[in-house]
Amino acid sequence: MAPENHEGPTSLLQSFERRFLAARALPTFPWQSLEEKLREPSGSELLLAILQKTNIPASLDGQERACELRFLHRAVPLHGNATVKHPVCVQHLPSVKYARCFLSKLIKKHEAVPTEPLDALYEALAEVLMAKESTQCHRSYLLPSGDSVTLSESTAIVSHGTTGLVTWDAALYLAEWAIENPATFTDRTVLELGSGAGLTGLAICKACYPRAFIFSDCHDQVLEQLRGNVLLNGFPLELHTPTDPSSPKVTVAELDWDEVTASQLSAFQADVVIAADVLYCGEVTLSLVRVLKMLSDCQRKNAPDVYVSYTIRSQDTGKLFITELDRAGIYWEELPPHASKLFPYEEYSAIVILKLVLNGCHSVGK
Numbered sequence: 001m002a003p004e005n006h007e008g009p010t011s012l013l014q015s016f017e018r019r020f021l022a023a024r025a026l027p028t029f030p031w032q033s034l035e036e037k038l039r040e041p042s043g044s045e046l047l048l049a050i051l052q053k054t055n056i057p058a059s060l061d062g063q064e065r066a067c068e069l070r071f072l073h074r075a076v077p078l079h080g081n082a083t084v085k086h087p088v089c090v091q092h093l094p095s096v097k098y099a100r101c102f103l104s105k106l107i108k109k110h111e112a113v114p115t116e117p118l119d120a121l122y123e124a125l126a127e128v129l130m131a132k133e134s135t136q137c138h139r140s141y142l143l144p145s146g147d148s149v150t151l152s153e154s155t156a157i158v159s160h161g162t163t164g165l166v167t168w169d170a171a172l173y174l175a176e177w178a179i180e181n182p183a184t185f186t187d188r189t190v191l192e193l194g195s196g197a198g199l200t201g202l203a204i205c206k207a208c209y210p211r212a213f214i215f216s217d218c219h220d221q222v223l224e225q226l227r228g229n230v231l232l233n234g235f236p237l238e239l240h241t242p243t244d245p246s247s248p249k250v251t252v253a254e255l256d257w258d259e260v261t262a263s264q265l266s267a268f269q270a271d272v273v274i275a276a277d278v279l280y281c282g283e284v285t286l287s288l289v290r291v292l293k294m295l296s297d298c299q300r301k302n303a304p305d306v307y308v309s310y311t312i313r314s315q316d317t318g319k320l321f322i323t324e325l326d327r328a329g330i331y332w333e334e335l336p337p338h339a340s341k342l343f344p345y346e347e348y349s350a351i352v353i354l355k356l357v358l359n360g361c362h363s364v365g366k
């Protein structure tokens with residue numbers, strides 16, 4: 001477990017909200033800070049606010065709801081708009097099992113301090129215990145605009161023989177960088193390779209105003225879930241013209257790096273290519289470099305800018321990629337780490353973004 005920064009009530013509530021909606025591992029929540037706050041006289045009110053923040057509604061009775069509202073009302077000057085939740089998050093909760101574990105932990109923390117029992121907690125748990133389990137759940141990621149990206153994801157990290165049915169930290173990291181650098185994508189055609197659940201692309205579509213965005217993947221189930229997620233976030237698919245003129249034209253393409261041809265790739269006319277967490281084994285890395293080399297050859301004059309993010313899971317991660325990029329004559333540079341910490345990925349995980357220059361004109365990196 002990472003050491004906790006001791007947080008004030010506003011950022012503590014935000015941490016719980018962001019982590020819960022994205023269904024992050026429970027040990028990564030700031031439980032220690034919560035324990036300290038629960039010993040204070042307003043501890044119960046804080047718990048009710050967390051229930052509200054995390055959208056575990058419970059059938060709060062009038063008195064409890066009044067108490068919750070009192071807290072939130074008092075909290076307005078402190079929290080401002082932070083207490084207002086996006087409707088997408090209200091409709092789409094994380095998995096039943098996850099909510100159950102979270103509530104059990106919250107109840108344990110509450111019971112550990114000498115205070116009145118809080119019925120709302122037990123009512124919320126009872127409701128969750130009665131709900132049906134599913135192999136799919138929703139995860140929501142809050143954007144700085146107040147909007148959010150909500151995804152239907154698998155509850156298992158690997159299912160149907162693919163890792164593409166959940167969001168990986170490198171996708172969150174790349175999305176964060178994109179949101180800090182919108183000009184890279186504004187009015188441009190972006191192709192994403194190995195989109196998985198679609199987090200990075202959807203964050204870019206919502207925050208960076210690309211002209212067109214092409215999500216792609218090779219796995220049937222991943223593509224099906226991806227199409228659903230694009231629609232869930234309000235983007236019409238394929239040949240439908242977006243009703244909002246500022247909305248990008250969004251496509252989901254079946255694109256297997258082992259099968260795609262140069263003419264198929266150049267037909268996308270991508271100005272920018274992105275990929276997150278796609279270097280997890282040697283074979284996949286070689287296939288990806290093959291695609292990048294093809295892009296470099298077929299769009300020699302107007303080669304796209306490429307951004308690849310990956311989590312360094314072992315000393316060897318990325319080494320083969322870099323060796324193969326060098327061999328293919330593709331220049332690369334590692335972007336400096338960015339400061340913003342918008343999404344709840346693990347702080348201690350090492351993630352990098354490489355910028356690649358495909359046309360070989362600039363000499364960067366190394």
Ligand SMILES: C[S@@+](CC[C@H](N)C(=O)[O-])C[C@H]1O[C@@H](n2cnc3c(N)ncnc32)[C@H](O)[C@@H]1O
Nearest residue numbers: 163164167168171194195196218256257276277
């Ligand atoms: C670890 S997941 C990453 C998903 C997403 N980018 C993220 O970071 O959350 C790797 C993705 O690459 C896709 N992938 C693997 N090999 C591929 C190939 N040969 N062609 C196209 N996509 C591939 C998988 O289907 C999967 O969706």
